[in-house]
Amino acid sequence: MEPAPEPDRKLFRDELVAAGLLVLTGTDGIYGRSAVYEDIAAAVDGLAVHTAASEGTVSYRFPPVMPRAVLEETGYLSSFPDMIGAVSTFKGDNRDHMKLLDLVESGGEWTTMLEPATVTLCPAVCHPLYPTLAGTMPDGGGRFDVYGWCFRHEPSVDPARMQAFRQHDLVYVGDAASAREFRNRWLQLGLEVLGSLGLAVEPVVANDPFFGRAGRILANNQVEETLKYEIVCPIHSPEYPTAIASANCHLDHFGQPFGIETVSGEVAHSCCFGFGVDRITLALLRTHGFAPANWPAATRQCLWP
Amino acid sequence: MEPAPEPDRKLFRDELVAAGLLVLTGTDGIYGRSAVYEDIAAAVDGLAVHTAASEGTVSYRFPPVMPRAVLEETGYLSSFPDMIGAVSTFKGDNRDHMKLLDLVESGGEWTTMLEPATVTLCPAVCHPLYPTLAGTMPDGGGRFDVYGWCFRHEPSVDPARMQAFRQHDLVYVGDAASAREFRNRWLQLGLEVLGSLGLAVEPVVANDPFFGRAGRILANNQVEETLKYEIVCPIHSPEYPTAIASANCHLDHFGQPFGIETVSGEVAHSCCFGFGVDRITLALLRTHGFAPANWPAATRQCLWP
Numbered sequence: 016m017e018p019a020p021e022p023d024r025k026l027f028r029d030e031l032v033a034a035g036l037l038v039l040t041g042t043d044g045i046y047g048r049s050a051v052y053e054d055i056a057a058a059v060d061g062l063a064v065h066t067a068a069s070e071g072t073v074s075y076r077f078p079p080v081m082p083r084a085v086l087e088e089t090g091y092l093s094s095f096p097d098m099i100g101a102v103s104t105f106k107g108d109n110r111d112h113m114k115l116l117d118l119v120e121s122g123g124e125w126t127t128m129l130e131p132a133t134v135t136l137c138p139a140v141c142h143p144l145y146p147t148l149a150g151t152m153p154d155g156g157g158r159f160d161v162y163g164w165c166f167r168h169e170p171s172v173d174p175a176r177m178q179a180f181r182q183h184d185l186v187y188v189g190d191a192a193s194a195r196e197f198r199n200r201w202l203q204l205g206l207e208v209l210g211s212l213g214l215a216v217e218p219v220v221a222n223d224p225f226f227g228r229a230g231r232i233l234a235n236n237q238v239e240e241t242l243k244y245e246i247v248c249p250i251h252s253p254e255y256p257t258a259i260a261s262a263n264c265h266l267d268h269f270g271q272p273f274g275i276e277t278v279s280g281e282v283a284h285s286c287c288f289g290f291g292v293d294r295i296t297l298a299l300l301r302t303h304g305f306a307p308a309n310w311p312a313a314t315r316q317c318l319w320p
Numbered sequence: 321m322e323p324a325p326e327p328d329r330k331l332f333r334d335e336l337v338a339a340g341l342l343v344l345t346g347t348d349g350i351y352g353r354s355a356v357y358e359d360i361a362a363a364v365d366g367l368a369v370h371t372a373a374s375e376g377t378v379s380y381r382f383p384p385v386m387p388r389a390v391l392e393e394t395g396y397l398s399s400f401p402d403m404i405g406a407v408s409t410f411k412g413d414n415r416d417h418m419k420l421l422d423l424v425e426s427g428g429e430w431t432t433m434l435e436p437a438t439v440t441l442c443p444a445v446c447h448p449l450y451p452t453l454a455g456t457m458p459d460g461g462g463r464f465d466v467y468g469w470c471f472r473h474e475p476s477v478d479p480a481r482m483q484a485f486r487q488h489d490l491v492y493v494g495d496a497a498s499a500r501e502f503r504n505r506w507l508q509l510g511l512e513v514l515g516s517l518g519l520a521v522e523p524v525v526a527n528d529p530f531f532g533r534a535g536r537i538l539a540n541n542q543v544e545e546t547l548k549y550e551i552v553c554p555i556h557s558p559e560y561p562t563a564i565a566s567a568n569c570h571l572d573h574f575g576q577p578f579g580i581e582t583v584s585g586e587v588a589h590s591c592c593f594g595f596g597v598d599r600i601t602l603a604l605l606r607t608h609g610f611a612p613a614n615w616p617a618a619t620r621q622c623l624w625p
Binding site for chain 1: 343344345346347350351352353354355358378379380381382383384385386387389390392397398401402403404405406407408409410411412413414417420421424429430431434436437438439441448449451452469471473475482483484485531532533
C-alpha cells in the first residue's frame with residue numbers, strides 16, 4: 016500500500032495571507048502578524064501564564080539574542096548546527112565601509128566585511144535561563160516561566176514551520192525524580208488546557224531532528240528513554256498532525272555545563288513544558304476558523320475569560 | 321570652565337540588577353527582565369496602543385529578524401553599518417560539522433564554518449513594514465502601529481543602551497505635508513502622554529550617530545532640516561537626559577526604494593513616532609522608584625487604567 020500523500024502545507028499559508036492574518040515579507044518563515052492573529056497569540060500566552068501561576072513560578076523574559084557562549088555550552092552546535100543563527104557585525108573604518116558599500120552596490124557578498132558579534136539568536140526560549148541559575152537551587156527545586164522569540168534556520172512554506180516564532184516555557188530545575196514528575200504532570204495539564212480550547216490533541220513520543228550520523232544515536236536514545244513527548248494537533252491534516260507543545264526531560268544536560276546543583280549537592284536535572292504559541296494560534300485558526308468572534312463559547316471563555 | 325562630569329551609567333544598572341529587575345547574562349546590553357519590569361513595559365506598550373487607537377491605525381507585529389534585502393534597501397548599511405546584526409548559519413555536511421565542533425572544542429573561531437542566512441536582525445521596528453506597502457497608499461495616507469524587538473550592536477554598561485530592546489512605532493505614510501503634520505502632532509501628543517506619567521520630558525532636535533565621514537553631512541542635514549526630534553527625560557542625571565521617544569520625518573527615504581506612492585502618484589513620504597518601551601520603563605523606575613505599587617496614583621492610573 017502506498018503511504019498517504021503529504022498535504023500541501025503551502026495551501027494553509029496562502030489562506031492565512033489572503034485573510035490578512037499573516038503578511039509575507041519575501042522570506043519563507045518570516046511573517047508579519049495582524050492584530051487578529053496577535054490577539055489570539057496574546058491570549059494563548061496569557062493562558063500559559065495563568066496555568067503556571069498556581070505553581071509559584073518565577074517569570075523572566077529574555078531578548079531574542081543571547082550570549083554566544085550559551086550556544087557553545089548547551090551542546091546546540093553539536094545537535095542542531097543547521098538551525099542556528101550566529102550574528103556578525105561591522106567593526107571596520109571608513110575605508111572598509113567604502114568596500115562594504117561597493118559590495119552592496121554590485122550585489123556582492125558584503126557580509127565578508129563583517130566580524131562575529133558576541134551574541135547569537137536564541138534557538139529555544141529557556142536556554143538563556145540556565146546560565147543565570149549557576150549555583151544551588153532552593154529546597155524543592157526552582158520553577159520558572161520564560162517567554163520569547165526563538166530562531167531556527169529552516170526556511171519553509173509551511174506556516175507551522177516559521178524561522179522566527181514564540182515559545183512559552185515552564186521550566187523545573189531540581190532533583191532527577193522531581194524533574195520527571197514535573198514533566199509528566201505538565202504533559203497531562205498541557206493536554207487538558209489545550210483540549211479545553213477544542214483542539215484535537217494527542218500525546219506522542221518525540222524524536223528531535225538531531226544533525227548527522229552522531230545525531231541518529233541521540234535521536235534513538237531520546238525515543239528509548241522517552242525523554243520528550245509532544246502534544247500534536249491537526250493543522251494541515253488529521254493524518255499528519257503538528258506538534259503544538261512539548262514536554263521534555265533534559266536530564267543533567269543543562270545542570271552539568273552551567274554548574275547548577277540541588278540542595279543536596281547533586282548536579283541538577285531540568286525539564287521544560289513548552290507551549291508553541293504561534294503553532295497553537297495556527298491550530299486554533301485551522302480548527303475554529305478565521306473569525307475568533309465565531310469560535311465556540313467554551314474556547315473563547317478559556318482564551319478571553 | 322570644565323564640562324560637567326558624565327554620570328556613571330553603570331551605577332543605575334547595578335541598582336536594577338541588585339533589585340532583581342534586570343538579570344545579567346554575561347553580555348553587556350543583553351538582559352533578562354523580571355515580572356515587575358515586564359508589567360511596566362507591557363503597560364507602556366498598552367498606553368502606546370491606546371493613544372494610537374483613535375487614529376484608525378492598522379497593527380502589525382514583525383519578528384526580530386527580517387529579510388536581509390530590507391537592510392540593503394533602507395540605506396542602513398550606509399548610515400549605521402556598525403549597528404547591524406547580520407545572521408549566518410551552518411550549511412555543511414558531516415565532515416564540516418566535525419571541523420566546526422573541533423573549533424568549538426579548541427576555542428577557535430567556529431563561525432568561519434558558517435554561511436550567510438537570508439535574514440538579519442531588525443534594527444528599527446518599522447523597517448520591515450515598508451516593503452509590504454509597495455504600491456499606492458489610500459487617499460489620506462496610511463497609519464500603522466508596529467511593535468517589536470530591535471537589535472543594535474553597541475555593547476554598553478548603560479542600561480538605557482541595550483543591544484536588544486523594544487520599540488513601539490506609530491507610522492504615517494502619505495503625502496509630504498501630511499507626514500510632517502503627523503510627526504509634529506505626535507511629538508506634542510507624545511510629550512503629553514509621557515508627561516502624564518510624571519516624567520520630566522522635553523523635546524530636543526536630534527542628530528543620529530551616522531557612521532564615518534559621509535555621516536557628518538547626513539547628521540548636519542538632519543539637524544538643519546529638523547527632521548528628527550527626540551523626547552528626553554533624566555535617567556542618569558538631569559544634565560544628561562536620555563531620549564525615550566522620537567518623532568522622525570523620513571521624507572521619501574522609504575517610499576522611494578520600496579515603490580510606495582500617494583494616491584496622486586507621487587513618491588510617498590513617511591514619518592514615525594517611536595516609543596522607546598525599555599527606556600520609558602527605565603525612566604519610570606528612575607523617577608518613581610523600584611516599587612510600582614508606591615508610584616503616584618496619576619501615573620498608576622495612566623498605566624493600569
